[in-house]
Every structure is written in C-alpha cells, then in structure tokens.
Amino acid sequence: MGTTGQDTYPFDGRPVTALCGGIGGAKLALGLSRVLAPGQLRVVVNTGDDFEHLGLHISPDIDTVLYTLSGLADPVRGWGQVDETWAFMAALEALGGETWFRLGDRDLATHVERTRRLRAGESLSSVVEAFAQSLGIATRILPMSDDSVCTVVETDEGALAFQDYFVRRQCRPRVSAMRYDGADTAGVLPAVLDTIADPEQAAIILCPSNPYLSIGPILAIPSLRRAILAAAAPVIAVSPIVAGRAIKGPAAKLMAELGLEVSSAEIARYYRDLIDGFVLDTADADLAAGIGCPTHVTNTVMESLGDREQLARTCLSFAASLSETVGPKRPG
Amino acid sequence: MGTTGQDTYPFDGRPVTALCGGIGGAKLALGLSRVLAPGQLRVVVNTGDDFEHLGLHISPDIDTVLYTLSGLADPVRGWGQVDETWAFMAALEALGGETWFRLGDRDLATHVERTRRLRAGESLSSVVEAFAQSLGIATRILPMSDDSVCTVVETDEGALAFQDYFVRRQCRPRVSAMRYDGADTAGVLPAVLDTIADPEQAAIILCPSNPYLSIGPILAIPSLRRAILAAAAPVIAVSPIVAGRAIKGPAAKLMAELGLEVSSAEIARYYRDLIDGFVLDTADADLAAGIGCPTHVTNTVMESLGDREQLARTCLSFAASLSETVGPKRPG
Numbered sequence: 001m002g003t004t005g006q007d008t009y010p011f012d013g014r015p016v017t018a019l020c021g022g023i024g025g026a027k028l029a030l031g032l033s034r035v036l037a038p039g040q041l042r043v044v045v046n047t048g049d050d051f052e053h054l055g056l057h058i059s060p061d062i063d064t065v066l067y068t069l070s071g072l073a074d075p076v077r078g079w080g081q082v083d084e085t086w087a088f089m090a091a092l093e094a095l096g097g098e099t100w101f102r103l104g105d106r107d108l109a110t111h112v113e114r115t116r117r118l119r120a121g122e123s124l125s126s127v128v129e130a131f132a133q134s135l136g137i138a139t140r141i142l143p144m145s146d147d148s149v150c151t152v153v154e155t156d157e158g159a160l161a162f163q164d165y166f167v168r169r170q171c172r173p174r175v176s177a178m179r180y181d182g183a184d185t186a187g188v189l190p191a192v193l194d195t196i197a198d199p200e201q202a203a204i205i206l207c208p209s210n211p212y213l214s215i216g217p218i219l220a221i222p223s224l225r226r227a228i229l230a231a232a233a234p235v236i237a238v239s240p241i242v243a244g245r246a247i248k249g250p251a252a253k254l255m256a257e258l259g260l261e262v263s264s265a266e267i268a269r270y271y272r273d274l275i276d277g278f279v280l281d282t283a284d285a286d287l288a289a290g291i292g293c294p295t296h297v298t299n300t301v302m303e304s305l306g307d308r309e310q311l312a313r314t315c316l317s318f319a320a321s322l323s324e325t326v327g328p329k330r331p332g
Numbered sequence: 333m334g335t336t337g338q339d340t341y342p343f344d345g346r347p348v349t350a351l352c353g354g355i356g357g358a359k360l361a362l363g364l365s366r367v368l369a370p371g372q373l374r375v376v377v378n379t380g381d382d383f384e385h386l387g388l389h390i391s392p393d394i395d396t397v398l399y400t401l402s403g404l405a406d407p408v409r410g411w412g413q414v415d416e417t418w419a420f421m422a423a424l425e426a427l428g429g430e431t432w433f434r435l436g437d438r439d440l441a442t443h444v445e446r447t448r449r450l451r452a453g454e455s456l457s458s459v460v461e462a463f464a465q466s467l468g469i470a471t472r473i474l475p476m477s478d479d480s481v482c483t484v485v486e487t488d489e490g491a492l493a494f495q496d497y498f499v500r501r502q503c504r505p506r507v508s509a510m511r512y513d514g515a516d517t518a519g520v521l522p523a524v525l526d527t528i529a530d531p532e533q534a535a536i537i538l539c540p541s542n543p544y545l546s547i548g549p550i551l552a553i554p555s556l557r558r559a560i561l562a563a564a565a566p567v568i569a570v571s572p573i574v575a576g577r578a579i580k581g582p583a584a585k586l587m588a589e590l591g592l593e594v595s596s597a598e599i600a601r602y603y604r605d606l607i608d609g610f611v612l613d614t615a616d617a618d619l620a621a622g623i624g625c626p627t628h629v630t631n632t633v634m635e636s637l638g639d640r641e642q643l644a645r646t647c648l649s650f651a652a653s654l655s656e657t658v659g660p661k662r663p664g
Binding site for chain 1: 386387388413416417419420421422423424426427428429436437438439440441442444445447448451462463466467
C-alpha cells in the first residue's frame with residue numbers, strides 16, 4: 001500500500017512521458033500524475049478509437065484520461081463521469097434515436113463542445129489542452145495525432161470499426177487481425193515528438209492498456225515509433241495481463257483468437273524492440289527470467305488510489321535504475 | 333370554462349390549419365388539437381428563429397409545438413420539457429463553453445438527433461414528421477419551409493439574429509425594424525400549400541403568437557402569403573395583445589419601439605389584407621367596432637387547459653359562422 005499522494009516523487013523534476021489508452025492505462029497515468037510534480041508528466045493518448053456518433057466527435061480514451069486526471073471519472077462503471085445522469089439517452093430513445101452507445105448528460109458536454117470547436121477549425125490537441133485547463137489538470141495530455149487514425153478489427157463478421165466491435169458487438173466477434181487506418185500518414189504533434197526526444201526525459205512508460213487496441217495505434221505512427229526507438233530515456237512497459245487474464249477488457253480473448261499465448265511474456269515480445277524494461281505482476285514472477293530484458297516484479301493490479309501511486313513509484317524507480325545503462329536503441 | 337377535452341369538435345371532419353410561433357400560439361394549437369378529431373389539425377410553424385448553436389440546429393418554435401402537443405412541455409417555464417435536468421449545462425460551463433442559451437438534458441436529444449438527420453441529408457419537415465410520430469402526435473406539424481429563413485431584428489445595437497435579441501440580450505435593445513432574410517426565395521413544402529389550398533379546408537387560424545416575430549416570418553414567404561390570400565376557407569386571427577399588453581414576450585415593447593399603437597386594433601391592421609375575422613379579448617371589447625372586419629369578443633387569455641379548448645371552440649365556431657360569406661380575397 002502506498003502512502004496517499006501529497007508528497008511527490010521528484011525524479012529531479014525531469015519530465016516523464018506515459019503512453020496510454022483508456023481505463024487501465026489512465027489508472028497508472030493518475031498514479032504518475034500524483035507522485036510527480038505538477039506538470040512533470042505528459043500523457044500521449046490513443047485516438048484510434050475516436051469516432052463520430054450522432055454527429056459528435058467522440059474521443060473515448062482522451063475523455064477517460066481527462067476525467068480520471070480531474071477526478072471526474074466514475075470509479076465503478078470505469079468510463080464516463082461520476083454522478084452521471086441519463087436524461088438525454090431516455091429522450092433520445094423516445095425520439096427513435098440510436099442508443100447502443102450510451103452518452104451521459106455531463107459527458108455529452110465534452111462531445112458537443114469538442115465537436116463545435118473542431119468544426120470551427122481548432123485542432124484536437126488544442127481542444128484537449130483547453131479542456132484540461134478548464135478542468136484544472138496540470139498534466140499535459142497529448143492526442144497521439146491531430147489526424148484521424150481508425151483502429152479496425154478484422155473479425156469473422158467482417159471489418160469493424162473499434163466501437164462497433166467493442167461497444168455495439170461487445171467484443172463477441174472472433175478477431176483475426178487489427179489494422180490502424182491512417183496511421184501511416186498521420187502527423188504527430190511537434191509537442192509529442194519534442195516530449196519523447198527531450199534529452200532531459202527521465203522515463204517513457206507504456207501503461208498497462210491493451211497493446212493491440214490502445215498502445216498499438218500509437219506505435220503504428222511511424223515517426224512516433226521512431227522517436228521512441230531513438231529516445232535517450234529508458235522505455236518501460238507494464239503488462240496488462242496478470243496470470244493469463246486481462247484485468248479489464250478484451251485483451252486476453254483477443255490474444256487467444258490471434259493465436260498468441262495469453263501471458264505477460266507475449267506482451268513483452270510485442271514490445272521487445274522498444275523497451276528497456278518490463279514490469280509484471282507478482283502472479284507472473286516465474287515468467288520474469290524468460291522475458292529477455294530487465295524486469296521488475298510487483299503488484300500491478302490497481303484497485304485503490306494507493307495502488308496507482310505505488311505502481312507509479314515502482315515504475316519510476318525501475319526506470320531510474322535502468323537509466324544508467326540505456327541509450328537510443330536505434331540512433332534517430 | 334370549457335369542458336375538458338375528450339369529446340371533439342368535428343367540424344364535419346374537414347381540415348383546419350393553424351399558423352403559429354412558440355408559446356402563445358402553441359397553447360391555441362393544443363386546444364385545437366384536443367377539440368378536433370385526431371389528424372384534423374395541421375400546424376404551420378415559424379422557423380425564422382431557427383439557429384445553429386454549439387453546432388446544433390435548434391428550432392425553438394417547432395420544438396415548443398412538439399413538446400406542447402405531446403404533453404412534454406414545461407407548463408411553468410414556458411419553453412423546454414417538463415421535469416428537465418441541467419447536467420449538460422453544468423458540465424459545459426465547467427469546460428468553458430457558451431451557456432447563454434440554456435439547453436436541458438432531455439431537450440438536447442431533440443437538437444442532437446435533428447442535427448444528425450439534417451446532416452445526413454434529411455429535410456427539416458421529414459425530421460419533424462418522424463419526431464411527431466415518435467412522440468405520438470396525431471396533428472401534422474409542418475415547418476413553414478425546409479429552407480433557411482432568418483428573422484433579423486434591427487436595433488440600436490445593430491442587426492441581431494432573433495435569438496441574440498431574444499435570449500442573449502433579453503429583448504433589451506430598441507427595435508427599429510425587422511427583416512426575414514431568405515424568406516423571398518424560401519421554398520414552401522407542397523404539403524403546406526396543399527393544406528392551405530385544400531377546398532375542404534374549414535378554417536385557417538393565425539394563432540396569438542407575436543405577429544412581427546412569429547407569424548410575420550411565415551407570411552413573408554411570398555408563395556405562402558399568396559396561398560392564404562387565395563384560400564377559400566375563412567382566415568381568422570387571434571390577438572396576442574390584451575388591454576394594450578402582450579400576454580407573454582416582447583410584442584408590446586416592440587410595437588411601441590416601432591411607433592405603433594399597442595393595441596388589438598393595430599394587430600388587426602397588420603393582418604388586414606389576409607383575414608376574414610378577428611378575435612379579441614373581452615378587455616378590448618370597445619375596440620371591436622373599429623376593427624373593419626367581423627370580430628368575435630371572448631376570453632383569449634389561456635391559463636388552464638380548459639381555456640385553450642374553449643378558445644379553440646370559439647375560433648372554430650366563429651370561422652364556421654364566416655364560411656358562408658367568404659371566398660378568396662384575391663384569386664390565386
């Protein structure tokens with residue numbers, strides 16, 4: 001159990017970058033934001049799940065990070081805002097509208113205002129920055145790209161856009177492959193590349209989000225992947241698989257359908273050319289020896305706020321221990 | 333006090349058309365819908381107040397009529413839905429969004445779904461028809477046009493779009509003139525023209541909405557005005573001014589600023605080339621003799637549902653009494 005949060009883990013004030021998707025990743029991002037000094041953390045967030053619904057631009061992972069870091073996230077449901085109400089959905093249903101994707105009344109303000117600003121010509125990153133400021137978030141939240149990248153899941157029911165697979169079909173179709181449409185040509189924000197290339201960077205942390213559906217789209221952008229490969233800072237990943245199961249979401253089902261071993265070791269293989277260190281759960285301690293890079297075994301299941309902070313501290317310490325020996329994996 | 337509503341006023345089942353704007357007009361439309369047989373009433377509604385806000389297409393008068401006729405309208409506030417909640421507005425405010433135009437959580441579903449359907453290429457009239465059906469409304473609700481008409485108020489603070497004047501500036505600026513941008517070239521739905529020209533038509537009723545801001549935009553569409561002038565059915569108007577004051581809204585202030593006499597007589601003058609009969613309040617009985625067309629004096633203040641039904645019956649009887657003598661005012 002970690003101490004609860006006021007004292008920060010200074011890491012000499014040097015910046016730390018986290019890459020994450022939604023719920024699982026956002027938990028660690030919250031822990032990091034609380035143990036680091038205000039503004040020390042930057043979070044690069046998956047936008048491959050972004051889609052248009054009811055004419056609104058929805059950025060599920062960005063919103064989960066915004067809500068989590070501002071204390072607005074619903075701790076039970078895992079998505080959307082706490083104390084949410086559903087009058088809009090009830091009225092939409094009465095009008096014969098589409099209700100498979102549930103939008104809470106408070107959450108809707110985010111989508112309506114973001115859509116308005118995007119249509120007025122603002123970039124997604126600028127909108128996110130303004131929202132973070134309005135919500136009092138000191139952490140810099142950076143979309144992986146301002147361009148559209150669309151995670152498509154190839155299934156036995158055909159190619160499905162992510163939310164179609166994840167929400168409408170509730171991950172039931174059998175997955176044979178993923179692709180990240182638009183990633184090849186998506187631009188990366190200078191702020192993201194600067195962040196990763198920053199020689200002062202203390203650590204780059206791949207949060208325990210789904211590697212294939214949340215971190216994969218980020219790493220599919222060539223310039224972003226190259227920047228991580230060239231980064232001087234140690235890169236570590238935290239396994240989202242514990243004892244052969246995903247803490248949350250479809251990662252385990254998906255790995256099995258792709259013919260992969262459902263284990264932390266497989267996650268480490270997925271990240272192998274990028275990472276300098278790998279964090280896995282105590283339940284998987286026996287796998288550590290075979291991982292093929294430095295590992296750290298700890299509790300990775302984040303139930304309490306203390307768990308999030310403790311895992312954050314552990315990741316930072318582990319990265320610090322690696323930073324002596326690490327250099328660019330492939331010179332830029 | 334009228335009887336409350338189950339028995340209908342058959343008028344031989346012949347169609348009746350009402351023209352209206354928002355609150356005051358919708359009250360009479362509700363009364364008419366309850367005393368006529370289901371489907372016997374058609375309501376042509378002002379869309380000159382329609383505007384885009386937060387990227388959503390908002391049709392204030394259409395929505396007031398939809399909510400009033402479906403029993404969803406808030407009886408106290410006078411706009412929006414009953415039992416409305418405001419979580420969206422609170423969240424929008426927290427994000428730094430614009431909050432001068434208040435959108436309730438339930439109301440928002442109407443705007444989001446309408447906007448989605450319009451963007452997908454549907455016409456406003458088709459969306460309104462679908463909404464009316466979903467809400468169980470038997471009355472046919474017809475937007476005055478599927479094309480954009482924008483009521484602009486010329487004021488001492490410059491030209492203001494209607495909602496800017498009405499909501500944001502709360503009718504404070506001094507008005508010198510109105511114009512209805514786009515009315516000259518706006519198409520009228522064939523269903524509206526057919527409705528007005530229908531030889532079976534029993535009556536055309538100009539509801540007690542603001543003549544300058546709600547009925548004026550409808551009548552500013554040349555083909556629609558011509559159709560009313562050519563209609564065989566008697567056309568009657570109900571005064572929204574009682575004893576020199578407006579029941580609701582800025583009509584009286586506006587008339588004074590335009591240099592007009594604030595009276596029922598002035599309203600009758602505004603409509604003089606169109607109407608065959610004029611309904612005015614008992615408080616204005618002394619004006620009846622000077623109106624210059626057949627008049628009917630009755631209680632026009634609609635507080636209870638019974639009042640709405642009673643005024644509806646009175647208007648229908650008055651129209652019936654005129655129908656013997658009335659023909660086209662100006663042959664089509």
